[in-house]
Structures are given as structure tokens and as C-alpha cells.
Amino acid sequence: xxxxxxxxxxxKLKYEIREIVAFARELSKWNIPIQWENIGDPVKxxxxxxxxxxxxxxxxxxxxxxxxxxxxxxxxxxxxxxxEKANQRKKIGGPGDPDPALINAGDILxxxxxxxxxxxVFGFLRREARVxxxxxxxxxxxxxxxxxxGYEHLTYRLDPERSWMPDMADVELKVRYNDSIAGxxxxxxxxxxxxxxxVEVLREFVRIARTYGLFIVCDETYANIVYGGAETAALSQxxxxxxxxxxxxxxxxxxxxxxxxxxxxxxxxxxxxxxxxYIQSLVDAKRLEVCSTSLPQLCIxxxxxxxxxPEHLTRRAAMFEKxxxxxxxxxxxxxxxxxxxPRGALYATAIFDAAVLHDGNSINRSLPVSDPSLADxxxxxxxxxxxxxxxxYWLLASTGICVVPLSGFASELPGFRFTLLEHDDxxxxxxxxxxxxxxxxxxxxVPS
Numbered sequence: 001x002x003x004x005x006x007x008x009x010x011x012k013l014k015y016e017i018r019e020i021v022a023f024a025r026e027l028s029k030w031n032i033p034i035q036w037e038n039i040g041d042p043v044k045x046x047x048x049x050x051x052x053x054x055x056x057x058x059x060x061x062x063x064x065x066x067x068x069x070x071x072x073x074x075x076x077x078x079x080x081x082x083x084e085k086a087n088q089r090k091k092i093g094g095p096g097d098p099d100p101a102l103i104n105a106g107d108i109l110x111x112x113x114x115x116x117x118x119x120x121v122f123g124f125l126r127r128e129a130r131v132x133x134x135x136x137x138x139x140x141x142x143x144x145x146x147x148x149x150g151y152e153h154l155t156y157r158l159d160p161e162r163s164w165m166p167d168m169a170d171v172e173l174k175v176r177y178n179d180s181i182a183g184x185x186x187x188x189x190x191x192x193x194x195x196x197x198x199v200e201v202l203r204e205f206v207r208i209a210r211t212y213g214l215f216i217v218c219d220e221t222y223a224n225i226v227y228g229g230a231e232t233a234a235l236s237q238x239x240x241x242x243x244x245x246x247x248x249x250x251x252x253x254x255x256x257x258x259x260x261x262x263x264x265x266x267x268x269x270x271x272x273x274x275x276x277x278y279i280q281s282l283v284d285a286k287r288l289e290v291c292s293t294s295l296p297q298l299c300i301x302x303x304x305x306x307x308x309x310p311e312h313l314t315r316r317a318a319m320f321e322k323x324x325x326x327x328x329x330x331x332x333x334x335x336x337x338x339x340x341x342p343r344g345a346l347y348a349t350a351i352f353d354a355a356v357l358h359d360g361n362s363i364n365r366s367l368p369v370s371d372p373s374l375a376d377x378x379x380x381x382x383x384x385x386x387x388x389x390x391x392x393y394w395l396l397a398s399t400g401i402c403v404v405p406l407s408g409f410a411s412e413l414p415g416f417r418f419t420l421l422e423h424d425d426x427x428x429x430x431x432x433x434x435x436x437x438x439x440x441x442x443x444x445x446v447p448s
Contacts, residue, residue, distance in 0.1 A: 023381070023393065024402050030374050035401045035431055037418040040191070040346050042255040046423030050312060053254060056302045057295070066295045072287045074110030074263060074297055081301040082108050082248075086265055089237050092199055098241040100267055107269060109283060110292040113260035114221060114249050115140055121217060121245070121264070122148040124281045125182070131217060132174055133185035134158050134166060136192050136349065136409035141185060141219065153410050154181065160351050160413070163340055164195035168204050175212050184209055187219040188235075189226060192409050192417040193349045194324065194342025196230035202238045209242045215275055216244035221262075222345040224253050224313045227321035230343035236267060243268045243275040250296060252346060253313070254303060259296035320346060323420040323428065330432035336443045342420065349406065350435075351415040356443060357387035358414075365390070365445045367398035367438055388414035391442055399434050 024034050036044070043049065060066050073079060087102050111117035122131065122144040131145050135155035142153040156174060157167040166186070175181050186205055188197045209216050218235040226232060235246045249262035269279050286292075303309065320342075327348040328341040336356045342348050363383075369375050378397045382390040386407035396402055406415035418435065422428035 019408070020392070020396075020402060020404055024396055026377075027374075027397060027400075030371055030397075032370075032397065032400045034396070035399075035422075035427075037422075037431065038402045038404050040252060040419055040421065041257050042252065042346070042421050042423075043257065045419065045421035047255065047421070048423075049255070050308075052306065052308055053256075053303055053312075056306070057299055060295060060299050060302070063298075066298050068294060070110070070291045070294045070297055072291050073106070073283060074108060074292060075294065076105060078110075078297045078300045079105035079108040079263075081305065082263065082265070085304070086234075086236050089234050092203075092233050092237045093240060094203065097203075100236060100239050100241065101270075103236075103265060103267060107266040108263055109266070109286060110261070110263045110297055111286070112262075112292045113251065114219070114247050114262035116260070116292075117247055117262050117264055118144045120282050120285050121247075124278065124285060128180055129182035130154050130178070130180045131183040131185050132156055132171065132178075132181050133410075134187060134190070136406055136411035136413065138187055138191045138219065139409060141187070142410040145185070154178070155410055158190070158193060158195065160193075160338070160340055163343075164190060164193040164349075165197070166201060166205075168201070168208075171205070172208050175208055175214065181212075181214065183215045183217055185217045185219070187221075188232060189222040189230075189344025191219075191222065191345050192347050192404075192406070193340065194345050194347055195340075196226055196232050196344040198231060199233045199238065202233055202235070206238055206240060206242050209244070210240070213272075214242075215272075216242060217247070218244065219247045221247065221249050221252055223248065225317055225320060225346065226344045227317040228324065228341065228343040232344075236265065239267050241268055241271055243271045245279075250300065250303075256296065260293060261296035261300075320420050324348065326429060327418075327420065327432050330429075330436045331439075334436045334439055337415075337439050346420050347417050348420060349415055349417045350439075351406070351413050352388065352391075357391070362387045362390065365394070365442050367394040367442055367445065369394075369397045386414070388416055391439075392416055394442060395435065395438050399438060401431055401435060401438075403435065 020038050083103050083105050091099055118140050125148055132154045146153040156171040158164045159167055244267045246265045251257040266279055269276050324342040328339055331339040336353050337350050339350045374397055378393055382393050388407050389405040392403055392405045403416040403418040406413055
């Protein structure tokens with residue numbers, strides 16, 4: 001073509017969580033049944049949707065207006081409901097900290113899933129304005145930030161030695177000495193690590209944002225999936241007078257991932273004229289699409305306002321706490337790898353010891369497979385990939401278990417993420433044990 005039509009950030013759009021599926025499909029010629037531990041879909045992994053929730057959806061689907069357009073920003077009754085819930089959260093501040101302004105329906109904006117929201121939140125930032133995010137990072141967020149700028153995603157460190165807590169000194173140093181950073185991204189509870197941030201950590205993020213004139217983006221997809229005695233807060237409870245927005249969804253909480261229904265809550269929009277204009281650009285962009293899907297929006301007040309919903313959340317949190325303990329126990333006696341017990345969200349992340357995959361033998365390690373031609377295929381595919389990805393490919397070929405390499409989460413730490421979602425108790429325990437056993441076999445597999 002006479003003009004280059006490729007966006008400068010096109011090469012940054014990487015989503016290993018789904019890309020690993022393409023490789024898994026290539027194993028079909030060897031008839032390997034796949035256990036999908038890569039994607040966070042509770043329903044696909046066998047969790048039944050409560051009948052009372054289905055009844056609400058069916059009732060709403062019988063109403064003609066559920067087939068109509070909603071307002072661009074979202075169904076008004078749902079936005080009123082969510083704004084009221086946000087305002088009811090107890091504010092948590094220190095002495096002299098300003099209270100955050102109350103929000104209203106105008107501060108809620110619906111999207112077709114948080115993938116849609118993330119694309120716009122980063123896509124409509126000025127290209128030179130960067131957002132500092134965690135490492136390991138959730139791929140959708142890190143890729144979108146990198147793509148909007150055309151450069152690698154800027155990250156701060158999550159420390160596995162401290163239960164995956166953010167290195168706040170690292171955060172502040174990067175903010176102080178890089179004036180292109182306009183915002184800070186955090187994920188609480190965190191995906192992929194399962195970490196849950198105490199109030200003191202959240203308030204430190206707010207202090208840094210206030211000190212350096214930044215806004216905050218907080219992914220709160222898993223805000224109501226917290227367990228193991230962890231205590232935290234919503235961004236709205238600690239943000240004070242700092243501009244910010246949270247990302248929320250019904251995908252993992254109801255769960256209803258196929259609804260593709262998420263929203264942002266905007267805080268202190270008028271605190272800064274640039275932030276106000278930026279938020280208006282998100283609304284304007286949504287107008288070009290007319291609106292988001294109506295039915296799931298209309299179900300939110302009835303589902304979340306139901307007297308059975310709090311117990312629903314408590315039951316599910318207890319369920320994931322039990323599974324987190326199972327995963328932790330499965331890896332507890334495995335040399336060469338460690339797993340911090342998750343305290344929130346739906347995932348666990350295992351980390352190989354620092355030197356174990358970088359000892360010169362990584363390329364020679366393998367796992368037993370069913371056919372010599374399969375072994376040759378894996379060796380060809382793994383000749384020039386990250387060491388943790390090499391293990392993931394061998395694990396797939398040997399056991400059919402599909403996990404995601406941590407190198408796919410903007411991380412230099414070698415490891416992998418798997419889910420806490422398998423609903424069949426026996427199969428889930430087999431998955432965890434088989435992964436741990438495979439790690440042992442893999443690390444011992446170097447020819448003498």
C-alpha cells in the first residue's frame with residue numbers, strides 16, 4: 001500500500017490467555033483431551049447459575065423493553081441503583097483526609113464487558129499520557145495501555161515474597177522520575193496473583209496520586225470475591241478528592257460472563273478539567289455505538305438488590321477459599337516452585353525459583369508424551385520461547401492441562417497461572433496434583 005496503515009501499538013495487543021488456545025488446538029491430531037485452566041469462566045467450568053437468578057433473567061427477557069436500546073450511558077434505573085450502592089460504602093480516610101464526593105447516575109457508564117471499557121479507557125487517553133500498572137499484569141489492561149502509547153507497558157513490581165503486595169517505593173520512584181505517567185492502575189483483588197490489598201496500601205496509592213497530580217484506575221471485577229480473612233476496601237471508600245474510576249462487572253460475580261456487561265464508576269470528575277474532558281470523551285465514544293446491551297443491565301437491580309444476593313456472595317467466597325487451600329496444599333512440598341495462597345479472585349499463580357529455569361538446562365527439559373512425533377513437535381515449538389512457556393507447552397502435551405505462562409502477564413518472573421474454577425471436586429484435585437507432579441518431573445528431567 002502507498003501508506004502504512006498499521007497503528008504504532010498494533011504489535012502490543014497480546015492476550016496469552018486466549019493465544020494459548022490456538023496452540024492447544026494444534027494438539028488435536030494426537031487426540032489429547034484439554035482441561036481448560038486458562039480462562040476465567042465459572043459457568044464453562046461447571047458452576048451452576050442459581051435458579052433464582054435465572055428466574056429474574058427470564059422475567060426481564062419477557063419484557064419488551066429488554067429488546068430496546070438503553071440510554072447511551074446505560075439503563076437509568078441500573079445506574080441509579082449502582083450509584084446508590086457506591087455511596088453507601090463506608091468512607092475510610094485518615095485524619096484530615098477529604099471525603100470523596102457522592103456520585104450519581106451520570107458517573108456510571110456501561111460497556112459491553114470490561115474488555116470494551118478497557119479499550120476505551122486507554123484508547124482515548126492522549127498518546128503521551130502513560131498509566132503505570134502492576135507486574136504481573138492482567139493482559140487486557142497491560143496490552144491496551146501499551147497499544148495506546150506504542151511502547152511497552154510501564155509497570156511497578158508485585159512482590160511474591162510479601163504475598164504479592166505492590167512495591168510502593170518502586171511505584172513512587174517511577175512516578176517521580178517519569179513525568180509522562182498520568183495515572184496509576186491497580187487490580188484489587190488481583191488477577192493473576194489472587195492478592196488482596198489492605199486499606200493502608202490503597203491509601204498509599206491515593207497519596208501518591210494526590211502528591212503527583214495523577215488519576216487512578218482500579219479494576220474491581222473481583223471486589224466481592226474476597227476470602228481467607230483478607231480485609232480491603234473499594235476505591236470509592238479511600239479515594240478522597242483524587243480523580244479516578246473503577247471497573248466493575250457482573251461476569252465473575254453473578255456469574256454471567258456471556259452477558260458482556262461491565263461499567264465504570266467515575267469519582268471526582270470535576271476535580272480536574274482535563275480529567276473531566278477525558279471522561280466526556282468516553283461518553284461521546286459510547287454514543288457512536290448508541291448503547292450497550294440492554295438485558296443484562298436491566299437485571300442488575302433485581303439480582304444485586306435481592307435479599308438472597310449477600311448469601312450468594314458469601315457462599316461463593318467460601319467455595320473459592322476452599323479451592324485456594326487445595327491448590328496451596330498441592331504445591332506445598334514441591335521443590336523449585338512456590339505458590340502464594342490466593343485471598344481473592346479466581347486464580348492461583350505458581351512461581352519457579354529464580355535460578356531453576358535459567359541453569360542452562362531449560363531447553364533440555366521435557367515431560368513424557370504419548371507419541372515421539374508429539375515430542376518432536378513440542379521441541380520445535382519451544383525452541384525460542386520463554387522458559388515458563390516451554391513448561392506450559394510440555395504440560396499441555398503431556399497432561400492436556402492448559403495453564404497460562406506468567407511471561408504472558410508482562411512479568412519477568414517465570415511461572416504460570418491456573419484457575420480455581422473447576423466445579424467437579426475430583427477433577428479439580430486431580431488437576432492441581434497433576435500440575436504439581438509435572439513440575440517435579442520436569443525439573444528432574446535433564447539428561448545426565
